[in-house]
Amino acid sequence: MAQHLAPALAAAGHTVVGVWSRTPESAASVAASVPGAAVLGSLQHLPAAAVYLLALPDAVVPEVLAAAQFPAGALVAHTAGALPLSVFAAYPRIRGGVFYPLQTFSPGRQIQWPAVPLCLEAADAAGLTALRTLATSLSQEVRELSSEQRLQLHMAAVWACNFPNHLLGISHALLAQAGQPWELLHPLIRETVDKALALPPFTAQTGPAVRHDAATLARHEATLAAHPDWQTLYKELTASIQRTAAGFGANNEAGK
Amino acid sequence: MAQHLAPALAAAGHTVVGVWSRTPESAASVAASVPGAAVLGSLQHLPAAAVYLLALPDAVVPEVLAAAQFPAGALVAHTAGALPLSVFAAYPRIRGGVFYPLQTFSPGRQIQWPAVPLCLEAADAAGLTALRTLATSLSQEVRELSSEQRLQLHMAAVWACNFPNHLLGISHALLAQAGQPWELLHPLIRETVDKALALPPFTAQTGPAVRHDAATLARHEATLAAHPDWQTLYKELTASIQRTAAGFGANNEAGK
Known part of the structure:
Protein backbone atom coordinates (compact mmCIF):
# COMPACT_ATOMS: atom_id res chain seq x y z
CA MET A 1 0.00 0.00 0.00
CA SER A 146 -18.49 4.83 9.92
CA SER A 147 -16.36 1.93 11.12
CA GLU A 148 -19.38 -0.37 10.74
CA GLN A 149 -20.09 0.84 7.18
CA ARG A 150 -16.43 0.44 6.28
CA LEU A 151 -16.36 -3.11 7.64
CA GLN A 152 -19.42 -4.00 5.52
CA LEU A 153 -17.78 -2.44 2.47
CA HIS A 154 -14.50 -4.24 3.13
CA MET A 155 -16.29 -7.56 3.40
CA ALA A 156 -18.17 -6.90 0.15
CA ALA A 157 -14.78 -6.13 -1.40
CA VAL A 158 -13.44 -9.53 -0.31
CA TRP A 159 -16.36 -11.19 -2.15
CA ALA A 160 -15.77 -8.98 -5.21
CA CYS A 161 -11.98 -9.14 -5.36
CA ASN A 162 -10.09 -11.67 -3.23
CA PHE A 163 -12.52 -14.57 -3.69
CA PRO A 164 -13.06 -14.14 -7.47
CA ASN A 165 -9.29 -13.80 -7.91
CA HIS A 166 -8.82 -17.15 -6.18
CA LEU A 167 -11.36 -18.79 -8.50
CA LEU A 168 -9.64 -17.21 -11.50
CA GLY A 169 -6.43 -18.72 -10.14
CA ILE A 170 -8.00 -22.18 -10.03
CA SER A 171 -9.29 -21.66 -13.58
CA HIS A 172 -5.81 -20.56 -14.67
CA ALA A 173 -4.22 -23.64 -13.08
CA LEU A 174 -6.76 -26.05 -14.58
CA LEU A 175 -6.35 -24.49 -18.00
CA ALA A 176 -2.56 -24.75 -17.78
CA GLN A 177 -2.87 -28.42 -16.83
CA ALA A 178 -5.08 -28.91 -19.89
CA GLY A 179 -2.40 -27.29 -22.05
CA GLN A 180 -4.65 -24.39 -23.05
CA PRO A 181 -3.59 -20.72 -23.01
CA TRP A 182 -5.05 -18.39 -20.38
CA GLU A 183 -5.80 -15.87 -23.15
CA LEU A 184 -8.52 -18.18 -24.42
CA LEU A 185 -10.66 -17.24 -21.42
CA HIS A 186 -10.02 -13.50 -21.52
CA PRO A 187 -13.07 -12.53 -23.64
CA LEU A 188 -15.29 -14.65 -21.37
CA ILE A 189 -13.86 -13.09 -18.20
CA ARG A 190 -14.23 -9.58 -19.64
CA GLU A 191 -17.85 -10.18 -20.61
CA THR A 192 -18.59 -11.80 -17.22
CA VAL A 193 -17.41 -8.69 -15.43
CA ASP A 194 -18.94 -6.20 -17.87
CA LYS A 195 -22.25 -7.99 -17.41
CA ALA A 196 -21.97 -8.20 -13.62
CA LEU A 197 -21.36 -4.46 -13.43
CA ALA A 198 -24.25 -3.65 -15.79
CA LEU A 199 -26.85 -6.08 -14.43
CA PRO A 200 -27.43 -7.33 -10.89
CA PRO A 201 -25.03 -10.31 -11.04
CA PHE A 202 -27.56 -12.83 -9.67
CA THR A 203 -29.83 -12.10 -12.65
CA ALA A 204 -26.88 -12.66 -15.04
CA GLN A 205 -26.03 -16.12 -13.64
CA THR A 206 -25.45 -18.72 -16.36
CA GLY A 207 -23.85 -22.16 -16.42
CA PRO A 208 -24.59 -25.74 -15.39
CA ALA A 209 -25.27 -24.99 -11.70
CA VAL A 210 -28.11 -22.52 -12.23
CA ARG A 211 -29.72 -24.67 -14.91
CA HIS A 212 -29.38 -27.81 -12.76
CA ASP A 213 -27.51 -29.62 -15.52
CA ALA A 214 -26.72 -32.76 -13.55
CA ALA A 215 -24.81 -34.50 -16.34
CA THR A 216 -22.42 -31.58 -16.86
CA LEU A 217 -21.93 -31.10 -13.12
CA ALA A 218 -21.05 -34.79 -12.79
CA ARG A 219 -18.57 -34.56 -15.70
CA HIS A 220 -16.89 -31.53 -14.13
CA GLU A 221 -16.70 -33.12 -10.70
CA ALA A 222 -15.15 -36.25 -12.21
CA THR A 223 -12.59 -34.09 -14.03
CA LEU A 224 -11.60 -32.61 -10.65
CA ALA A 225 -10.84 -36.00 -9.09
CA ALA A 226 -7.13 -35.13 -8.89
CA HIS A 227 -7.94 -31.96 -6.91
CA PRO A 228 -10.19 -33.01 -4.01
CA ASP A 229 -10.06 -29.52 -2.43
CA TRP A 230 -11.26 -27.89 -5.61
CA GLN A 231 -13.83 -30.65 -6.14
CA THR A 232 -15.30 -29.84 -2.71
CA LEU A 233 -15.28 -26.14 -3.49
CA TYR A 234 -16.94 -26.84 -6.85
CA LYS A 235 -19.78 -28.64 -5.06
CA GLU A 236 -20.13 -25.87 -2.44
CA LEU A 237 -20.28 -23.13 -5.04
CA THR A 238 -22.73 -25.10 -7.17
CA ALA A 239 -25.00 -25.66 -4.17
CA SER A 240 -24.79 -21.98 -3.23
CA ILE A 241 -25.73 -20.91 -6.78
CA GLN A 242 -28.70 -23.28 -6.71
CA ARG A 243 -29.86 -22.09 -3.27
CA THR A 244 -29.57 -18.48 -4.42
CA ALA A 245 -31.52 -19.15 -7.62
CA ALA A 246 -34.25 -20.84 -5.59
CA GLY A 247 -34.44 -17.85 -3.29
CA PHE A 248 -33.94 -14.90 -5.59
CA GLY A 249 -35.19 -16.14 -8.96
CA ALA A 250 -32.32 -16.23 -11.41
CA ASN A 251 -32.07 -16.29 -15.15
CA ASN A 252 -32.12 -19.89 -16.35
CA GLU A 253 -31.44 -18.82 -19.91
CA ALA A 254 -29.49 -21.47 -21.73
CA GLY A 255 -25.97 -20.32 -22.33
CA LYS A 256 -22.54 -21.27 -21.25
CA MET B 1 -27.51 -18.82 -27.31
CA SER B 146 -11.24 -32.86 -28.75
CA SER B 147 -14.23 -33.60 -26.52
CA GLU B 148 -11.87 -34.06 -23.58
CA GLN B 149 -10.07 -30.77 -24.23
CA ARG B 150 -13.40 -28.98 -24.60
CA LEU B 151 -14.66 -30.44 -21.31
CA GLN B 152 -11.52 -29.18 -19.53
CA LEU B 153 -11.95 -25.76 -21.12
CA HIS B 154 -15.63 -25.66 -20.20
CA MET B 155 -14.85 -26.50 -16.59
CA ALA B 156 -12.16 -23.80 -16.47
CA ALA B 157 -14.79 -21.42 -17.85
CA VAL B 158 -17.15 -22.27 -14.98
CA TRP B 159 -14.40 -21.27 -12.51
CA ALA B 160 -13.69 -18.10 -14.48
CA CYS B 161 -17.25 -17.01 -15.19
CA ASN B 162 -20.15 -18.71 -13.40
CA PHE B 163 -18.49 -18.97 -9.98
CA PRO B 164 -16.99 -15.44 -9.89
CA ASN B 165 -20.34 -14.07 -11.05
CA HIS B 166 -22.02 -15.76 -8.08
CA LEU B 167 -19.51 -14.20 -5.68
CA LEU B 168 -20.04 -10.82 -7.32
CA GLY B 169 -23.75 -11.39 -6.73
CA ILE B 170 -23.16 -12.02 -3.02
CA SER B 171 -21.01 -8.89 -2.89
CA HIS B 172 -23.75 -6.93 -4.64
CA ALA B 173 -26.37 -8.20 -2.19
CA LEU B 174 -24.24 -7.47 0.89
CA LEU B 175 -23.45 -4.00 -0.38
CA ALA B 176 -27.12 -3.28 -1.03
CA GLN B 177 -27.98 -4.42 2.50
CA ALA B 178 -25.31 -2.03 3.79
CA GLY B 179 -26.92 0.79 1.82
CA GLN B 180 -23.86 1.32 -0.36
CA PRO B 181 -23.94 1.68 -4.17
CA TRP B 182 -22.60 -1.14 -6.36
CA GLU B 183 -20.62 1.46 -8.33
CA LEU B 184 -18.35 1.93 -5.33
CA LEU B 185 -16.80 -1.49 -6.05
CA HIS B 186 -16.44 -1.07 -9.80
CA PRO B 187 -12.83 0.25 -9.83
CA LEU B 188 -11.80 -2.58 -7.48
CA ILE B 189 -13.49 -5.22 -9.64
CA ARG B 190 -11.94 -3.79 -12.82
CA GLU B 191 -8.46 -3.78 -11.30
CA THR B 192 -8.94 -7.29 -9.89
CA VAL B 193 -9.70 -8.61 -13.36
CA ASP B 194 -7.08 -6.54 -15.17
CA LYS B 195 -4.51 -7.88 -12.71
CA ALA B 196 -5.71 -11.49 -12.94
CA LEU B 197 -5.39 -11.36 -16.74
CA ALA B 198 -1.93 -9.77 -16.59
CA LEU B 199 -0.39 -11.84 -13.78
CA PRO B 200 -0.99 -15.44 -12.81
CA PRO B 201 -3.97 -14.83 -10.46
CA PHE B 202 -2.54 -16.87 -7.56
CA THR B 203 0.47 -14.53 -7.44
CA ALA B 204 -1.88 -11.51 -7.34
CA GLN B 205 -3.87 -12.79 -4.34
CA THR B 206 -4.45 -10.12 -1.66
CA GLY B 207 -6.78 -9.80 1.31
CA PRO B 208 -7.22 -11.12 4.82
CA ALA B 209 -7.24 -14.83 3.89
CA VAL B 210 -3.84 -14.92 2.21
CA ARG B 211 -2.24 -12.80 4.93
CA HIS B 212 -3.83 -14.94 7.68
CA ASP B 213 -5.42 -11.85 9.27
CA ALA B 214 -7.41 -13.71 11.92
CA ALA B 215 -8.99 -10.59 13.45
CA THR B 216 -10.38 -9.38 10.12
CA LEU B 217 -11.58 -12.86 9.16
CA ALA B 218 -13.41 -13.10 12.50
CA ARG B 219 -15.02 -9.68 11.99
CA HIS B 220 -16.19 -10.65 8.50
CA GLU B 221 -17.57 -13.98 9.65
CA ALA B 222 -19.46 -12.26 12.48
CA THR B 223 -20.91 -9.78 9.96
CA LEU B 224 -22.25 -12.75 7.96
CA ALA B 225 -24.18 -14.20 10.92
CA ALA B 226 -27.49 -13.43 9.19
CA HIS B 227 -26.38 -15.42 6.13
CA PRO B 228 -25.22 -18.83 7.38
CA ASP B 229 -24.84 -20.20 3.81
CA TRP B 230 -22.56 -17.36 2.83
CA GLN B 231 -20.71 -17.59 6.14
CA THR B 232 -19.93 -21.25 5.36
CA LEU B 233 -18.84 -20.34 1.84
CA TYR B 234 -16.67 -17.53 3.25
CA LYS B 235 -14.85 -20.03 5.47
CA GLU B 236 -14.45 -22.55 2.62
CA LEU B 237 -13.02 -19.95 0.25
CA THR B 238 -10.71 -18.59 2.94
CA ALA B 239 -9.42 -22.08 3.71
CA SER B 240 -8.91 -22.78 0.01
CA ILE B 241 -6.94 -19.54 -0.46
CA GLN B 242 -4.75 -20.44 2.51
CA ARG B 243 -4.17 -24.00 1.29
CA THR B 244 -3.26 -22.67 -2.15
CA ALA B 245 -0.85 -20.10 -0.72
CA ALA B 246 0.81 -22.80 1.35
CA GLY B 247 1.20 -24.97 -1.73
CA PHE B 248 2.00 -22.49 -4.46
CA GLY B 249 3.64 -19.61 -2.62
CA ALA B 250 1.51 -16.50 -2.93
CA ASN B 251 2.14 -12.82 -2.56
CA ASN B 252 1.60 -11.84 1.05
CA GLU B 253 2.05 -8.16 0.25
CA ALA B 254 -0.05 -6.05 2.55
CA GLY B 255 -2.93 -4.57 0.67
CA LYS B 256 -6.63 -4.81 0.65
Missing part, protein backbone atom coordinates in the same frame (compact mmCIF):
# COMPACT_ATOMS: atom_id res chain seq x y z
CA ALA A 2 2.74 2.49 0.98
CA GLN A 3 4.57 1.72 -2.28
CA HIS A 4 1.52 2.97 -4.16
CA LEU A 5 0.36 5.71 -1.79
CA ALA A 6 3.63 7.60 -1.24
CA PRO A 7 4.33 8.38 -4.92
CA ALA A 8 0.68 9.28 -5.46
CA LEU A 9 0.80 11.76 -2.56
CA ALA A 10 4.04 13.27 -3.85
CA ALA A 11 2.60 13.54 -7.36
CA ALA A 12 -0.41 15.38 -5.88
CA GLY A 13 1.94 18.00 -4.43
CA HIS A 14 2.31 16.76 -0.86
CA THR A 15 5.62 16.36 0.93
CA VAL A 16 6.33 12.87 2.22
CA VAL A 17 8.53 13.79 5.18
CA GLY A 18 9.63 10.33 6.18
CA VAL A 19 8.98 6.63 5.78
CA TRP A 20 9.21 3.91 8.39
CA SER A 21 8.72 0.19 7.87
CA ARG A 22 9.19 -3.00 9.87
CA THR A 23 11.62 -3.97 7.12
CA PRO A 24 14.23 -1.24 6.49
CA GLU A 25 14.55 -2.29 2.83
CA SER A 26 10.87 -1.52 2.29
CA ALA A 27 11.24 1.90 3.93
CA ALA A 28 14.23 2.66 1.71
CA SER A 29 12.36 1.50 -1.39
CA VAL A 30 9.33 3.68 -0.63
CA ALA A 31 11.46 6.68 0.37
CA ALA A 32 13.46 6.38 -2.86
CA SER A 33 10.23 6.71 -4.84
CA VAL A 34 9.43 10.18 -3.47
CA PRO A 35 11.70 13.24 -3.55
CA GLY A 36 13.16 14.32 -0.21
CA ALA A 37 11.67 11.62 1.98
CA ALA A 38 13.80 10.41 4.90
CA VAL A 39 14.05 6.78 5.94
CA LEU A 40 13.02 6.70 9.59
CA GLY A 41 15.06 4.31 11.67
CA SER A 42 12.81 4.33 14.68
CA LEU A 43 9.26 5.01 15.82
CA GLN A 44 10.59 6.94 18.83
CA HIS A 45 11.73 10.18 17.17
CA LEU A 46 9.16 10.96 14.51
CA PRO A 47 9.43 14.22 12.59
CA ALA A 48 6.60 16.76 12.65
CA ALA A 49 3.92 16.12 10.00
CA ALA A 50 0.38 17.19 9.23
CA VAL A 51 -0.71 13.56 9.13
CA TYR A 52 0.84 10.18 9.93
CA LEU A 53 -0.48 7.42 7.64
CA LEU A 54 -0.27 3.87 8.98
CA ALA A 55 -0.22 1.97 5.67
CA LEU A 56 0.06 -1.37 7.42
CA PRO A 57 -1.75 -4.70 7.54
CA ASP A 58 -4.69 -4.54 9.95
CA ALA A 59 -3.01 -6.80 12.47
CA VAL A 60 0.10 -4.62 12.63
CA VAL A 61 -1.63 -1.29 13.30
CA PRO A 62 -2.19 -1.94 17.03
CA GLU A 63 1.45 -3.00 17.47
CA VAL A 64 2.73 0.16 15.82
CA LEU A 65 0.31 2.34 17.78
CA ALA A 66 1.63 0.81 20.99
CA ALA A 67 5.27 1.28 19.99
CA ALA A 68 5.29 4.71 18.31
CA GLN A 69 5.89 8.08 19.99
CA PHE A 70 3.78 10.52 18.00
CA PRO A 71 3.93 14.24 18.84
CA ALA A 72 1.07 15.29 21.12
CA GLY A 73 -2.06 16.06 19.10
CA ALA A 74 -0.75 14.31 15.98
CA LEU A 75 -3.33 13.23 13.38
CA VAL A 76 -2.72 9.51 12.82
CA ALA A 77 -4.78 7.60 10.24
CA HIS A 78 -4.70 3.94 9.36
CA THR A 79 -5.59 2.60 5.91
CA ALA A 80 -7.31 -0.64 6.90
CA GLY A 81 -10.80 -1.64 5.84
CA ALA A 82 -11.87 -3.76 8.78
CA LEU A 83 -10.18 -1.95 11.68
CA PRO A 84 -12.53 0.25 13.70
CA LEU A 85 -11.66 3.81 14.63
CA SER A 86 -11.78 2.63 18.24
CA VAL A 87 -8.31 1.13 17.76
CA PHE A 88 -7.12 4.66 18.64
CA ALA A 89 -9.22 4.93 21.82
CA ALA A 90 -6.38 3.88 24.12
CA TYR A 91 -4.18 6.72 22.82
CA PRO A 92 -5.75 10.03 23.90
CA ARG A 93 -2.58 11.98 23.06
CA ILE A 94 -3.15 11.49 19.33
CA ARG A 95 -6.14 12.16 17.06
CA GLY A 96 -7.25 9.02 15.28
CA GLY A 97 -8.48 8.73 11.73
CA VAL A 98 -9.03 6.35 8.86
CA PHE A 99 -7.91 6.78 5.25
CA TYR A 100 -9.05 3.60 3.50
CA PRO A 101 -8.47 3.23 -0.26
CA LEU A 102 -10.90 0.66 -1.63
CA GLN A 103 -8.54 -1.00 -4.08
CA THR A 104 -6.28 -4.06 -4.41
CA PHE A 105 -2.56 -3.30 -4.48
CA SER A 106 0.13 -5.50 -5.99
CA PRO A 107 3.70 -4.54 -6.85
CA GLY A 108 4.18 -3.12 -10.31
CA ARG A 109 0.52 -2.29 -10.93
CA GLN A 110 -0.32 1.28 -11.93
CA ILE A 111 -3.25 2.53 -9.80
CA GLN A 112 -5.77 4.99 -11.26
CA TRP A 113 -6.10 7.04 -8.08
CA PRO A 114 -8.77 9.52 -9.28
CA ALA A 115 -11.27 6.62 -9.45
CA VAL A 116 -10.27 4.90 -6.19
CA PRO A 117 -12.90 5.40 -3.48
CA LEU A 118 -11.23 6.86 -0.39
CA CYS A 119 -13.25 6.14 2.75
CA LEU A 120 -12.61 8.51 5.63
CA GLU A 121 -13.37 8.56 9.32
CA ALA A 122 -11.95 10.72 12.10
CA ALA A 123 -12.32 11.22 15.82
CA ASP A 124 -12.73 14.99 15.47
CA ALA A 125 -14.00 17.46 12.87
CA ALA A 126 -10.60 19.07 12.24
CA GLY A 127 -9.09 15.64 11.60
CA LEU A 128 -11.84 14.79 9.15
CA THR A 129 -11.29 18.08 7.32
CA ALA A 130 -7.57 17.44 7.05
CA LEU A 131 -8.10 13.91 5.75
CA ARG A 132 -10.71 15.14 3.30
CA THR A 133 -8.29 17.72 1.90
CA LEU A 134 -5.66 15.04 1.48
CA ALA A 135 -8.13 12.59 -0.06
CA THR A 136 -9.66 15.00 -2.56
CA SER A 137 -6.18 15.80 -3.87
CA LEU A 138 -5.90 12.12 -4.93
CA SER A 139 -9.38 10.98 -5.80
CA GLN A 140 -12.77 12.15 -7.01
CA GLU A 141 -14.51 9.46 -4.92
CA VAL A 142 -14.14 10.57 -1.31
CA ARG A 143 -16.72 9.59 1.27
CA GLU A 144 -17.07 9.51 5.03
CA LEU A 145 -18.01 6.09 6.39
CA ALA B 2 -29.70 -18.98 -30.44
CA GLN B 3 -30.86 -15.40 -29.82
CA HIS B 4 -27.23 -14.30 -30.14
CA LEU B 5 -26.02 -16.77 -32.77
CA ALA B 6 -28.76 -16.42 -35.39
CA PRO B 7 -28.38 -12.65 -35.96
CA ALA B 8 -24.58 -13.01 -35.92
CA LEU B 9 -24.76 -15.67 -38.63
CA ALA B 10 -27.14 -13.56 -40.70
CA ALA B 11 -24.89 -10.52 -40.29
CA ALA B 12 -21.96 -12.63 -41.53
CA GLY B 13 -23.85 -13.35 -44.76
CA HIS B 14 -25.35 -16.75 -43.99
CA THR B 15 -28.97 -17.66 -44.54
CA VAL B 16 -30.81 -18.87 -41.46
CA VAL B 17 -33.34 -21.14 -43.16
CA GLY B 18 -35.46 -21.99 -40.14
CA VAL B 19 -35.66 -21.89 -36.36
CA TRP B 20 -37.16 -24.47 -34.04
CA SER B 21 -37.50 -24.21 -30.26
CA ARG B 22 -39.21 -26.15 -27.50
CA THR B 23 -41.11 -22.91 -26.84
CA PRO B 24 -42.73 -21.56 -30.04
CA GLU B 25 -42.43 -17.97 -28.73
CA SER B 26 -38.65 -18.34 -28.59
CA ALA B 27 -38.52 -19.71 -32.13
CA ALA B 28 -40.64 -16.80 -33.33
CA SER B 29 -38.44 -14.31 -31.50
CA VAL B 30 -35.22 -15.71 -32.97
CA ALA B 31 -36.74 -16.04 -36.46
CA ALA B 32 -37.92 -12.42 -36.30
CA SER B 33 -34.36 -11.30 -35.69
CA VAL B 34 -33.06 -12.68 -39.00
CA PRO B 35 -34.43 -11.93 -42.49
CA GLY B 36 -36.34 -14.74 -44.19
CA ALA B 37 -36.09 -17.35 -41.45
CA ALA B 38 -39.06 -19.68 -41.05
CA VAL B 39 -40.46 -20.76 -37.70
CA LEU B 40 -40.34 -24.55 -37.73
CA GLY B 41 -43.37 -26.13 -36.09
CA SER B 42 -41.94 -29.62 -35.88
CA LEU B 43 -38.70 -31.57 -35.83
CA GLN B 44 -40.20 -34.06 -38.30
CA HIS B 45 -40.07 -32.06 -41.52
CA LEU B 46 -36.83 -30.11 -41.43
CA PRO B 47 -35.82 -28.05 -44.48
CA ALA B 48 -32.53 -28.73 -46.27
CA ALA B 49 -29.57 -26.87 -44.78
CA ALA B 50 -25.78 -26.98 -44.94
CA VAL B 51 -25.62 -27.30 -41.16
CA TYR B 52 -28.11 -27.81 -38.32
CA LEU B 53 -27.01 -26.04 -35.14
CA LEU B 54 -28.39 -27.41 -31.88
CA ALA B 55 -28.13 -24.27 -29.72
CA LEU B 56 -29.64 -26.02 -26.73
CA PRO B 57 -28.78 -26.72 -23.10
CA ASP B 58 -26.55 -29.78 -22.83
CA ALA B 59 -29.28 -31.88 -21.26
CA VAL B 60 -31.71 -31.16 -24.11
CA VAL B 61 -29.40 -32.11 -26.99
CA PRO B 62 -29.92 -35.89 -26.60
CA GLU B 63 -33.70 -35.44 -26.45
CA VAL B 64 -33.73 -33.40 -29.64
CA LEU B 65 -31.39 -35.83 -31.41
CA ALA B 66 -33.76 -38.65 -30.54
CA ALA B 67 -36.83 -36.75 -31.72
CA ALA B 68 -35.61 -34.99 -34.87
CA GLN B 69 -35.74 -36.33 -38.42
CA PHE B 70 -32.69 -34.84 -40.11
CA PRO B 71 -32.11 -35.48 -43.83
CA ALA B 72 -29.69 -38.36 -44.43
CA GLY B 73 -26.08 -37.17 -44.26
CA ALA B 74 -27.00 -33.89 -42.54
CA LEU B 75 -24.23 -32.08 -40.66
CA VAL B 76 -25.60 -31.52 -37.14
CA ALA B 77 -23.52 -29.62 -34.58
CA HIS B 78 -24.30 -28.90 -30.95
CA THR B 79 -22.98 -25.83 -29.11
CA ALA B 80 -22.40 -27.35 -25.67
CA GLY B 81 -19.09 -27.23 -23.81
CA ALA B 82 -19.32 -30.43 -21.82
CA LEU B 83 -21.15 -32.73 -24.21
CA PRO B 84 -18.84 -35.18 -26.03
CA LEU B 85 -19.02 -35.74 -29.76
CA SER B 86 -20.05 -39.31 -28.95
CA VAL B 87 -23.55 -38.01 -28.24
CA PHE B 88 -24.03 -38.44 -32.02
CA ALA B 89 -22.73 -42.02 -32.11
CA ALA B 90 -26.20 -43.57 -31.96
CA TYR B 91 -27.27 -41.67 -35.09
CA PRO B 92 -25.22 -42.97 -38.03
CA ARG B 93 -27.55 -41.28 -40.58
CA ILE B 94 -26.22 -37.84 -39.59
CA ARG B 95 -22.72 -36.39 -39.35
CA GLY B 96 -22.03 -35.07 -35.88
CA GLY B 97 -20.12 -31.93 -34.97
CA VAL B 98 -19.50 -29.39 -32.25
CA PHE B 99 -19.63 -25.61 -32.59
CA TYR B 100 -18.92 -24.33 -29.07
CA PRO B 101 -18.67 -20.57 -28.48
CA LEU B 102 -16.69 -19.94 -25.30
CA GLN B 103 -18.76 -17.06 -23.99
CA THR B 104 -21.58 -16.31 -21.52
CA PHE B 105 -24.87 -15.27 -23.10
CA SER B 106 -27.60 -13.21 -21.47
CA PRO B 107 -30.53 -11.44 -23.13
CA GLY B 108 -29.79 -7.92 -24.27
CA ARG B 109 -26.00 -8.21 -24.18
CA GLN B 110 -24.10 -7.32 -27.33
CA ILE B 111 -21.53 -10.06 -28.08
CA GLN B 112 -18.22 -9.18 -29.72
CA TRP B 113 -18.13 -12.26 -31.94
CA PRO B 114 -14.73 -11.68 -33.60
CA ALA B 115 -13.07 -12.24 -30.20
CA VAL B 116 -15.19 -15.21 -29.08
CA PRO B 117 -13.22 -18.49 -29.24
CA LEU B 118 -15.16 -21.00 -31.34
CA CYS B 119 -14.17 -24.57 -30.50
CA LEU B 120 -14.88 -27.09 -33.22
CA GLU B 121 -15.01 -30.86 -33.45
CA ALA B 122 -16.46 -33.09 -36.13
CA ALA B 123 -16.85 -36.75 -36.89
CA ASP B 124 -15.46 -36.37 -40.41
CA ALA B 125 -13.05 -34.08 -42.26
CA ALA B 126 -15.70 -32.56 -44.53
CA GLY B 127 -17.81 -31.68 -41.49
CA LEU B 128 -14.86 -30.04 -39.81
CA THR B 129 -14.13 -28.01 -42.94
CA ALA B 130 -17.74 -26.85 -43.15
CA LEU B 131 -17.80 -25.87 -39.47
CA ARG B 132 -14.47 -24.10 -39.84
CA THR B 133 -15.78 -22.04 -42.75
CA LEU B 134 -18.83 -21.08 -40.71
CA ALA B 135 -16.74 -20.30 -37.61
CA THR B 136 -14.11 -18.17 -39.36
CA SER B 137 -16.89 -16.01 -40.79
CA LEU B 138 -17.81 -15.05 -37.21
CA SER B 139 -14.60 -15.12 -35.20
CA GLN B 140 -10.84 -14.76 -35.45
CA GLU B 141 -10.37 -17.34 -32.65
CA VAL B 142 -11.28 -20.68 -34.17
CA ARG B 143 -9.70 -23.88 -32.91
CA GLU B 144 -10.25 -27.60 -33.12
CA LEU B 145 -10.55 -29.28 -29.71
